[in-house]
Amino acid sequence: MEVDPAWLGQQVREPSARGVATGLIDLIRQGTLRPGARLPTVRRLARELGVSPSTIAEAWSELRKHRMIGTEGRRGTVVLGPPGVPHPARYERIGHFGSRLAIDLAIAAPDRALLPPLGAALAAAATAEGLNDYTRETITPRLRAAVEPTWPFPAESWLALGGGYEGVQLLCQTTALPGDRIAIEEPTAARLLDILEMIGVEVVPVACDEDGPIPAALAESLRSSPVAFVYQPRGHSPCGYAVPEARSAELARLLAPTTTLIVEDDGIGDLSAAPLSSLGTKLPERTVLVRSYSKSHGPDLRLAIIGGAADAVERVRVLRSFGTGWTSRILQDTLAHLLTDPASQAIVAGARTAYARRRASLAALLSTRGVHTGGRDSLVLWVPVHDESEALVTLAAHGISAAPGSRYWVRQGRPHLRLAIAGLTEEPAELDELADVIALAAKRPGADRH
Incomplete structure (x- = not known):
């Protein structure tokens, strides 16, 4: 009716x-x-x-x-009905396969065997000075002392948060009003697209190549006066690029005359095989770096650090004061112990090497089968396919899950699958068999018949 x-x-x-x-x-x-x-x-x-x-x-x-x-x-x-809570539709649709599929390449989770043990770190943090004090502490002295030497530029302000995406969300939420524009690289993380949709901003996509955001594309996006530019300087998901210093300098030159806040999402942090070329080294007063430690040191630590432009970090602190207020000192000092403990540092370095080897091995095997993935630094592979739906069905028939690439685009791009590599087998015969199935899924039916 x-x-x-x-x-x-x-x-x-x-x-x-x-x-x-x-x-x-x-x-x-x-x-x-x-x-x-x-x-x-x-x-x-x-x-x-x-x-x-x-x-x-x-x-x-x-x-x-x-x-x-x-x-x-x-x-x-x-x-449809009364109002409900907005759902992160892209993220929630990734990887709900129960126990039916034997190989999960949909979720980019760390290999638990490659995470540093938490026992000694938790014990050390449990006796930290100021424990159970109700003072709201943005970052503990021990954690700041551990992370500050690794920061690529002098940060005006610091804040410990409950994960990298919380940092990105709160920075966007406190910078943009509904209807404002935010420029993002394309393709980009599915969760970022969900976040921006929930906030109600207009997304301005910036095309990328193997070196990250293309300067001409960023210049075009800046004509619409976005209030923020959110991008991944290394370890990019889904494409796997790392922005080199020369490209970073070009992007900084374009952003310098604007008032656009720069949000750098360093999602895999210490697991990245590439150095971080930060725009904060050129524009420190307008840059905030978000570094997550979930994949490198443990998802249950639920920790990320944001450091950079004082005004932007302060807005996040104020918004957080309505709820959580501050991040557990126990968790903060646990991470501080892991970051400064030589044995834990060696484990993380070993994980970085293992992930890079697994990624390179599968990419090389796919390349010999005519499937070229590109990228060089991440915990995923961005695999071009003839048809996403057919490719997903083929993989599922062989007990393999993957994430469809369409969830990572604002505009419709070429069909891809995103494959998580952190938990890959390193047994040559099994990896070879996996590459055969992925190549079969990626190609046009009958492509090898002639």
Whole structure:
């Protein structure tokens, strides 16, 4: 049943995008507009209210973000139900295969056998000075002393957080208002796209090559005055590039005349085989580096550090004060112990070497089979395929899961799969067999017949 546009117009008290959205939210919450009700077209309701179609489109966008309305083909826009919590749809769809598949290449988790043990580090942290003090501490002295010498530029301010994506999310959330623009590399991490969709910003994609964001593409994006530029300087997921110093200098030259905040996502941190060429060495007052220690030192530490521009870090600290307030001193000093303990440092260095070897081995085997992956530094391989759906079905038939590349694009790009390499076998015969299956999945059916 279609909702009468005249009646609906009478329920809207304020003819603005916010007023229309608020009016419909009330009607849906009260049950006056029930799930399945078909809404008037954007143009019909705009005429009824005497506003532009873009005003109604903006209201519809807000309602879609909260999963209150949706489009159902010829039925048009329909009511779905009361507002719900936005879900990270791209991230939640990755890797729910239960025990049916034997090889999981969808989740880029660390190999638990390559993580440093936590026992001694936790014991050392449990006797830390100031333990259980209710003072809100942005970063413990021990942890700052451990990370500061490794930072690529002098940070104006520091903050310990519950993981790298929390850092990226809070920096974006405290920098951008709904409708603001944020420039990001493309393709990029699926979770970042979910975060930006939840915040309600306009995403401005920046094309990349083997050296990271292309200067001409960044220059084009800066014409729209984005409030932030978020990118991965090394260990890029999904493509595996690391930005060299010459490219970093070009990007800094373009960003220098702007007011755009630079957010560097160093997602694998100490596991990266490449040096970090940070824009913070040229623009320290506008750069914040987010470094995660989850994959290198343990996911259950739930720790990342942000360091850089004081204003941006302070905004994150203030927003966090409404909730968690500060990160556990026990966890912070546990990480500090691991970062300074020679035995733990050796284990992380060994993991870095092992991951690089596993990645290079599978890439080389695929290359000999005509599948060229590119990239040189990450815990994933970005594999071009003829058809994503067919490739995923082929892998699943052989007991292998993978992540479809379409989840990592803003605009539609060439079909790819993202394969996690951290847990790969190093047994030559098994790795060779795996490469055979991936190559079979990647190629056009019948491609090897001629």
